[in-house]
Amino acid sequence: MKFVDEAKIDLHAGKGGDGVAAFRREKYVPKGGPSGGDGGRGGSIFIRASRDINTLLEYRYKRTFRAKNGENGQGKDCYGKSGEDLFLEVPMGTIIYDATDNSVLFDLSRDGQIEALCKGGKGGLGNLHFKSSTNRAPRQFTHGEMGESKSVHMELSVLADVGLLGFPNAGKSTLISAVSAAKPKIADYPFTTLHPHLGVVRSGFKGSFVIADIPGLIAGASDGAGLGHQFLKHLQRTKILVHVIDVGTDYPDTEAITNGAHQICQELQKYDESLFKKPRWIALNKIDLIPKEDRIRFFEKISVILKKRVAQSEQIFPISSVSSDGTTALINGIMEYMSKLEEAEKK
Ligand SMILES: Nc1nc2c(ncn2[C@@H]2O[C@H](COP(=O)(O)OP(=O)(O)OP(=O)(O)O)[C@@H](O)[C@H]2O)c(=O)[nH]1
Ligand SMILES: [Mg+2]
Incomplete structure (x- = not known):
């Protein structure tokens, strides 16, 4: 399925029906009074967030x-029927901007959240309403x-607590x-992942969090190399980034590995300073390839260099995604951190 995370649309709520001028015509009633009913209200347009949709396609x-x-x-005092309302469904995490001044209208972050976008027009009044003691037969x-x-x-920015970052093939x-029920495509060629995937990670009894897998970055991503950095915006609302570094393939060349990690950080910083400053943890992956x-x-050895060259990397976890070695420690670490954040937010 194609992933679309931006769209511009035009919306028109329904016009209200016209009121009508009509008179009662009944047998044996020579001059019936006004009987024109009101027009119905025009349909309104609402927008609804749904967790079952993941693209603005x-x-x-x-x-x-x-x-x-x-x-x-x-006539006969009949009111017009209201126009049906229209509900547009969008993925959770969609932000709606007014296209004329770019102001944020709604941030749809809850499943089932409904907001009114365009109000339908009021129906007109029938001549029923204009009857008075001086005008018994109004035609208004x-x-x-x-x-x-x-x-x-509309802009979709996926809602995840944790974002994965790294080179293609990392x-x-x-x-x-390995840690969630998500089943993204996995292959030994770069750019297997073409759009963000979300997975829900459950950590024992402690709770759960959402993790986002985005396409890999390469040097020059800010100039459009590879898939560019267009997907980085999906990490903007995460609380932690996990930088996945392949330490197995180039083992024991620490220079190559740390240079690569540094490049990713540079791309991140070029894209957005606030993203660069987010807590960023490191997962040293593919340790099964190391004796x-x-x-x-x-x-x-490598942790010392990474801590120096790759800022905000106090948390380093050696893992093997293939054998799941070390992944529980990483997940528990994240869960603990998230719980602390939540507690701090409550205070
Ligand atoms: N030996 C070993 N291989 C791994 C490990 N993790 C991933 N791989 C392999 O590395 C290759 C790339 O894995 P992916 O998970 O597709 O990599 P990715 O980072 O999602 O790559 P892109 O989607 O292209 O950015 C696959 O052939 C995986 O089987 C690991 O822990 N050990
Ligand atoms: Mg991938």
Whole structure:
């Protein structure tokens, strides 16, 4: 499925139906009074967040949405029917901007959250309403009001607590599939992952958090190399980044490994300073490729360099996503950190 995370659409709520001027015509009643009913209200447009949708794809094809008009009033005191409301569904994490001034209208972060985007026009009044002691046979009625129209820009930024970061092939997708039920494609060629995937990680009885796997970054991503850094925006709302570094493939070349890690940090900083300053943990992946007897010495050596060159990397976890070695320690560490954050937020 294609992943679309931006769309611009035009919305038009329904016009209210016109009121009507009509008179009662009944046998043996020579002059019946006014009987024109009101027009129905025009349909409004609402937007609803759903966790079952993960792309704005449908808004790429259809870009104009109209709610139904209200029906006109009728004679015999009949009111016109209201126009049906229109509900647009978007993924959780979609932010709606007013396209004219880019102000944020809504941030749809809860599943099932509903917001009113465009109000339908009020129905007009039938001549029923204009009867008075001096005017028993009014011919006035009013027209229905126009519905609201708006152009909105929608932007999806996936909602995750933890974001995975790293080169293509570092093993990000393997890690998310080892610790959650997510089943992203895994392969030994770069750019296997083409759009963000989310996985829910359950950590024993302690709770759960959402982790996002995004496409790999390469040097020059800020200039558009590889898939560029267009997906980094999906990490903006995370609380921790986990930088996945493949230490197995180039073992024992610490220089190559740490240079690579440094490049990712540079790309991150070029993209956005606030993202760069987020807590960033390190997962040294593919440790199964390192001889067992060398592991401890190697981790110590590489950790010292990483702590110096790759800022904010106090937390370093050696793991193997393939064998799940070390992944529990990483997950528990994250869970503990998240719980502390939550407690601090409550205070
Ligand atoms: N030996 C070993 N191989 C691993 C490990 N983790 C991942 N791999 C392999 O590395 C390759 C790339 O893994 P992916 O999970 O697709 O890597 P990715 O980081 O998601 O890559 P992109 O989606 O291209 O950015 C696959 O062939 C995996 O089987 C590991 O811990 N040990
Ligand atoms: Mg991947």
